[in-house]
Amino acid sequence: MTDVQHEGERSLAQLEEEGDIAADYIEELLDICDLDGDIDIDARNGRAYVSVNATDGANLAVLSKPETVTALQELARLAVQTKTSAFSRLILDIGGSRDARRGELDALVARAAERIEQGAAEAALPAMSSYERKLVHDLVAERGLHSESRGEGAERYTVITRVG
Template sequence: MNTTPASTSSTPATVAQLEEEGDVAADYLEGLLDIADIDGDLALDVRSGRAYVTVENDDAASLRLLSNPDTVQALQELTRIAVQTKTGRFSRLILDIGGSRDARQQQLEKLVDRAIERIEDGASQASLPAMSSYERKLVHDIVSERGFVSESYGEGSDRHTVISRG
């Protein structure tokens, strides 16, 4: 086991480090799936400076309980802790279970569209609920695609996005 202290520096992880994160995460998740007696195939990828781990199954019903957004978020945090414990590095790993990330992307798009409607109806800005840094990044991208601007405000679990015309 690597005994290097966990680092929160802004030095980007190398592709090899991200691949290692994915391997550690896959081992951890395979153990959890075995304990829960859930069949799932794991796919690993590295994109945009993050390790991505996807759990899939041809029978969507078998992953239904795990693909709930709150459950995915909790499992992602547990997996990140497992990776950090093993590698000694902070992990920004992204976990997708049964297409949960695509479903959340669509929810965020609808949320942004409703906020933009409020602005087009005369509001000077629209605040969204607090969400994870990954979800805020997705929101910023969606807002930009729609021709509006967004900024994040708040600290920790209260950090949220505010949309305006710019």
């Protein structure tokens, strides 16, 4: 383990291997669906990122719905886990779905921040994935507010309050 690598974190080589395995899995899926897409692999923030972008004339819209991306991400993570015997925190993006979801979450946080500014003690957001909650925590911090996660499992959600 290197000085900058913490226990449980994956090395760059491990993340690249995860990305390659997931990209192969997603490429096979695209072939089965007769869809074209360019696949990019990246490693950042201790995670492998696999992005599928549309080529001219390709229709990735059928796969870029948030629920579909989440399901495909879980399948890609299972493919990685099967080959590496290690849990993967891989992130899959199809047709810009992650950027679109970040925009939706930003709007959700903005509405919650307005409720706080209007005097609400706290504002709870709907249950969401750990990745989405992480994005929400970052967006909330950018607004100078406090957030914490509550609940368990699939029902875990974020609550926003004033700082202090």
